[in-house]
Amino acid sequence: MATQAIPLGEEKAIFRVCPVTRLRVDLAAERMIIANATAAVVFLLVGGIMGLLLALTRWEAIHLLPATWYYRLVTAHGFNMLVAWIVFFEAAGLYFGSTVLLNARLVSPRAAQAAFALMLLGALLVNAIVLAGHADVMFTAYVPLKAHPLFYLGVILFALGALTAVVLFFANVFVARLEGRYAGSVPLVVFGLATAAIIATYTLLSGAVAFIPAFFWSLGWLRTYDPGFYRNLFWGFGHPAQQINLAAMVAVWYALAAITVGATPINEKLCRLAFVLYILFINLGAAHHLLVDPGLSFAWKMFNTSYAMYLAVLGSLIHAFSIPAAVEVALRRQGYQRGLFEWLRRAPWQEPGFAALVVSMILFGWLGGVSGVIIGTEQLNMQFHNTLAVPGHFHATVVGGTTLAFMGLTYYLIPLIFRRELRWKRLATWQPYVFGLGMLLLILGFLTSGTLGVPRRHWGVFTTPAIFSTLIPEPARLTLAISGIGGVIAAIGGAMFVLVVLSSVLTGTVQEARSLRLVLADPADPPEATEITHVEPRGTFLIVLAFLAFFILVYFRNWWLLGVRGWLVH
Amino acid sequence: MVAPPRVWWRPLDRLERTWLLLALGWCLVLFAMMPIWLAFGRHNVPATTYRASAAQFRQRVEEFVQKYQVGVEKGIPIVEPPPGDIYLLARQWQWYPILKLKKGQTYRLHISSIDVQHGFSIQPANLTFQILPEYVYVITLTPLESGEFSIICNEFCYIGHHVMIGRILVTD
Numbered sequence: 001m002a003t004q005a006i007p008l009g010e011e012k013a014i015f016r017v018c019p020v021t022r023l024r025v026d027l028a029a030e031r032m033i034i035a036n037a038t039a040a041v042v043f044l045l046v047g048g049i050m051g052l053l054l055a056l057t058r059w060e061a062i063h064l065l066p067a068t069w070y071y072r073l074v075t076a077h078g079f080n081m082l083v084a085w086i087v088f089f090e091a092a093g094l095y096f097g098s099t100v101l102l103n104a105r106l107v108s109p110r111a112a113q114a115a116f117a118l119m120l121l122g123a124l125l126v127n128a129i130v131l132a133g134h135a136d137v138m139f140t141a142y143v144p145l146k147a148h149p150l151f152y153l154g155v156i157l158f159a160l161g162a163l164t165a166v167v168l169f170f171a172n173v174f175v176a177r178l179e180g181r182y183a184g185s186v187p188l189v190v191f192g193l194a195t196a197a198i199i200a201t202y203t204l205l206s207g208a209v210a211f212i213p214a215f216f217w218s219l220g221w222l223r224t225y226d227p228g229f230y231r232n233l234f235w236g237f238g239h240p241a242q243q244i245n246l247a248a249m250v251a252v253w254y255a256l257a258a259i260t261v262g263a264t265p266i267n268e269k270l271c272r273l274a275f276v277l278y279i280l281f282i283n284l285g286a287a288h289h290l291l292v293d294p295g296l297s298f299a300w301k302m303f304n305t306s307y308a309m310y311l312a313v314l315g316s317l318i319h320a321f322s323i324p325a326a327v328e329v330a331l332r333r334q335g336y337q338r339g340l341f342e343w344l345r346r347a348p349w350q351e352p353g354f355a356a357l358v359v360s361m362i363l364f365g366w367l368g369g370v371s372g373v374i375i376g377t378e379q380l381n382m383q384f385h386n387t388l389a390v391p392g393h394f395h396a397t398v399v400g401g402t403t404l405a406f407m408g409l410t411y412y413l414i415p416l417i418f419r420r421e422l423r424w425k426r427l428a429t430w431q432p433y434v435f436g437l438g439m440l441l442l443i444l445g446f447l448t449s450g451t452l453g454v455p456r457r458h459w460g461v462f463t464t465p466a467i468f469s470t471l472i473p474e475p476a477r478l479t480l481a482i483s484g485i486g487g488v489i490a491a492i493g494g495a496m497f498v499l500v501v502l503s504s505v506l507t508g509t510v511q512e513a514r515s516l517r518l519v520l521a522d523p524a525d526p527p528e529a530t531e532i533t534h535v536e537p538r539g540t541f542l543i544v545l546a547f548l549a550f551f552i553l554v555y556f557r558n559w560w561l562l563g564v565r566g567w568l569v570h
Numbered sequence: 571m572v573a574p575p576r577v578w579w580r581p582l583d584r585l586e587r588t589w590l591l592l593a594l595g596w597c598l599v600l601f602a603m604m605p606i607w608l609a610f611g612r613h614n615v616p617a618t619t620y621r622a623s624a625a626q627f628r629q630r631v632e633e634f635v636q637k638y639q640v641g642v643e644k645g646i647p648i649v650e651p652p653p654g655d656i657y658l659l660a661r662q663w664q665w666y667p668i669l670k671l672k673k674g675q676t677y678r679l680h681i682s683s684i685d686v687q688h689g690f691s692i693q694p695a696n697l698t699f700q701i702l703p704e705y706v707y708v709i710t711l712t713p714l715e716s717g718e719f720s721i722i723c724n725e726f727c728y729i730g731h732h733v734m735i736g737r738i739l740v741t742d
Contacts, residue, residue: 068729101571138726144703145686145728187573227687227702258571267586268578293700294619294707301615302604310597317593321586373600379607379614385698386689386724453696455689455724459732466735467644471693471720541585548596559603562613567695568676568712570614 013105018416020513025417029099029106033092033417035116036165037410040088041501043123044403047080048494055442055487058388060462060480067459068136074457076130078139082241082398083155084123087162089406090196090248091115094169096417097193097251102186104176107168115164122158125150138457140238143214143230152215156208163204169197188265188272189258192251195275200244202283207237228295235286242398243282243312247275249364249402250319252409253357257323259412259516260354261347263330266537271322277315281307288372291381301378313373320365321544323357325537332535340539350519352428356408359436363400367443368393370551374558382569383562386457388483389450392443399490400439404432407497411518414501420508422518424500429519431500435493438486445483451561452476616699618708624684627706631659635667643668643737653677658721658736660688660701662728665721665736673716673740682706689725692738698724713740 015024050073056064065073099106106112128150129135135147173194176182186194210233217225254271257263265271287304290296307313331343348354371393375384384390414422422428454461454476461472515521582590608614622630634649634657641648649656650670659666660683671677681690683703690709691698699709713719721736 067732071726071729071731136729142687142725145726182573184576185574185578187571189571226704228705231702255571264572265574267580267582268574269580270582270586270590290700292615292698294702294705296617298608298615298617302601306601306604309601313600314593314597317596318590321589321593325586377600378604379611382613382615382697382699385700386691387696387698451696453691453693453722455691455722457726457731458722458724461722461732464732464735466733468720468735468737470722470735471718472722473694536583536585538585541589544589548592552596555600559607563611565613565695565697566713566715567692567697568612568714569697570612570616570710 015105018100018513020416020516023100024103026099026105028109028112029095030417032106032109032112032116033095033100033413036088036092036095037413037417038505039116039120040085040092040406041410041498043080043084043088044494045498046127047077047085048491048498050077050080052487052491055484055491057459058480059484059487060460060477062484063460063463068133070459071136071138071457072130072133075136075138076127079126079130080123081403082139083158084119086245086398086402086406087158088119090200090244091119091162091165092413093248093252093406093409094165094193094197095172096413097190098169098172098176100417101190102173102176102182104172104179104181107171107175111164111168115161115168118161118164119158120161122154122156122161125154125157129154140234141214142234143217143225143227146218149215149218152211152218156211156215159204159207159211162200166197166200166204169193185268188268189251189255191272192247192254192275195278196244196247196251198279199240199247199282203237203240203244206233206240206286210234210237228293231290231293232286235289236283239285239288240283242394243278243285245398245402246282246316247278249360249405250275250323252405253319253323253361254326256353256357256405256408257327257330260351260357261327261330261334263323263326265322265326266329267322270318274315274318274322277311277318281312281315284308285312285376288376288381291376291378292385298378305376305378310373313369316365316369320361320369320547321540323361324540324543328537328540329535340542344539348517348520350429351517352411352432352519353408353517355429355432356404356411359432360401360404360408363396363404363436363439363443364402366547366550367440367447368396368401370554371396371447373551374555380558380562383558383565384450386455387450388446388454388456391456392446392450395439395446396443400436400443404435404439407435408432410497410501412516414504414508415513415518418505419510419512420504421511422500423504423508425519427496428500431493431496434496435490438488438490438493441486442483442490443486445479445481445486448479449476449483452479454480613697616707616709620706620708621704622682622706624703627682628659628684630680631657631666639667640670646737648739651677655680657681658690659684660690660723660734661685663723663730663734665723665734668737668739670739670741671713673713673742676710676712679709679711680706681709686727687725688723688727688734691722691724693720693722695719700725716740716742
């Protein structure tokens with residue numbers, strides 16, 4: 001007789017049952033979710049303060065920081081936001097998706113603690129060495145600009161911790177399957193998180209291949225390190241790292257749509273196909289940063305930057321339709337049937353998760369997605385490479401998109417995982433709008449400044465003490481001021497978020513969650529109950545057509561702008 | 571959030587299928603624009619590169635400056651070469667030398683760095699190229715308008731980065 005490898009009868013973890021969702025929550029997993037989410041918010045706070053100081057420096061009428069501190073804080077802000085805040089939050093998300101949503105347990109609490117410790121140690125090391133002034137090299141640390149060896153070591157330790165968390169995600173899902181905790185297909189949110197985890201695996205490995213030689217080189221063990229080679233390896237880590245955020249953010253969008261309006265994907269096949277397109281093609285995006293580099297051919301650049309004929313962009317265009325469509329169908333089933341847009345007017349706009357979902361999708365898609373495709377087109381890139389338009393693009397994707405989506409989800413983690421009552425609900429309702437408005441101004445200011453030639457990572461184009469003028473056109477003063485004002489408003493929105501979260505977690509009443517929604521009552525009837533007629537997302541179809549028209553217009557306008565440049569080049 | 575029904579491999583709806591085809595079509599247009607522009611556009615990314623060490627490149631630039639120098643401004647030589655091969659050196663935190671070009675003429679600009687990475691950004695024309703040490707990028711340029719142009723370094727090259735501003739003069 002075969003022996004049973006996994007003792008099914010005996011429970012290896014302590015669970016509680018959530019009274020709202022009826023999901024079983026492993027308490028060890030819950031502790032790790034809380035630890036990672038808390039670390040994430042703390043780094044968001046630190047990085048946010050730095051961001052405010054930077055915004056007030058780039059607004060040249062104010063020009064707050066001296067040059068050295070400006071560059072130092074750009075380095076630290078980039079690391080704390082792009083790496084620490086987001087990856088800590090994603091670790092929390094991965095544990096949540098692989099345990100709570102599957103009724104499963106955390107396979108190894110010990111490993112999760114080790115992952116957390118490594119990430120925290122790495123993040124603190126990087127911050128210490130940068131703030132001490134030994135690594136003014138920017139987040140990208142382009143060889144041969146050399147930082148202190150501990151800077152590279154800090155990044156490597158952080159990456160090792162993150163990789164451990166990713167491996168744990170797969171282990172949790174695998175063991176949950178073996179122990180029979182779920183049957184059939186995993187929920188779409190978990191599928192999206194699995195996409196993020198798969199992308200994370202090859203991304204972190206590429207990061208190791210880039211940073212470990214850089215570490216050796218900074219110690220003097222390696223004599224030279226080819227700068228072109230480093231750039232290729234670094235962006236094999238740096239760009240896909242943003243695609244982890246993308247996949248995780250889309251998963252969070254589906255989660256927010258489910259929480260706030262009870263939306264379920266209208267066609268699982270299509271949504272899952274879109275995630276598979278990410279896995280297969282998105283790593284090619286590394287080449288976006290090498291479009292005007294010496295040493296690479298046209299064919300290589302064209303194939304790689306377009307994600308093999310834009311198949312990853314196709315994935316995003318699918319989500320751009322399927323998420324609002326799911327929301328529309330859910331709301332129509334609740335009775336908002338009239339006209340094209342009654343569902344939209346009657347949507348739960350006061351619910352912070354819904355507000356975060358909508359604002360995040362608009363900023364990500366209309367600004368981040370469109371600008372990304374344009375900047376990432378081989379010839380068009382000559383107009384944008386290393387200008388402020390590039391931070392304009394990634395603030396739309398990573399801040400307006402990912403960060404806002406994660407903020408929205410955090411509000412729901414407070415009652416469900418932290419088991420505290422959310423405080424300052426009115427503030428939470430307004431927060432996504434304030435933050436979104438600030439980011440909108442900042443992004444538009446950055447994008448227009450970039451179009452005028454203003455470089456990124458530059459202390460001042462009008463205030464530089466250089467021997468020659470930069471000849472940047474005067475309107476850039478205005479566009480830089482707009483981004484500065486946007487930065488201040490976004491900082492207020494960020495402070496509102498931190499205030500709500502910290503006061504809820506520290507002083508909120510301890511209680512079990514009572515409903516899924518925070519501000520409004522839960523949707524009247526669950527969508528499954530009234531699944532009688534066939535409902536078409538006609539309003540959404542009109543919205544995506546408008547989006548496509550906008551995309552086409554902006555895209556060809558940029559080709560026209562390139563065609564009228566006063567210098568021919570080839 | 572919740573697991574899908576057991577069979578979720580369902581055919582697409584009418585609107586879903588329409589959107590998928592529209593999106594796919596648009597992606598193919600995006601892709602086609604690049605080779606089309608390569609064939610017909612007059613602004614394309616240069617692809618010529620060769621390797622040279624910092625010492626070799628510096629020597630070649632010095633020879634070039636000696637041969638065609640016509641003046642000096644703020645300690646930096648002004649060079650007026652005939653159309654053809656011209657040289658520009660990037661270093662912390664200077665573009666060397668100042669180039670004086672003729673409108674409508676075509677030049678092959680050999681450009682490299684002798685220390686860290688830099689960004690070659692002509693303003694206000696706003697065109698940018700990445701400059702790496704050890705790699706010489708050959709950029710074929712034709713100025714269509716006369717006047718004064720600046721070169722901004724737009725790749726962070728350590729704390730004096732913002733003072734690295736160069737100059738190109740284009741005469742009729």
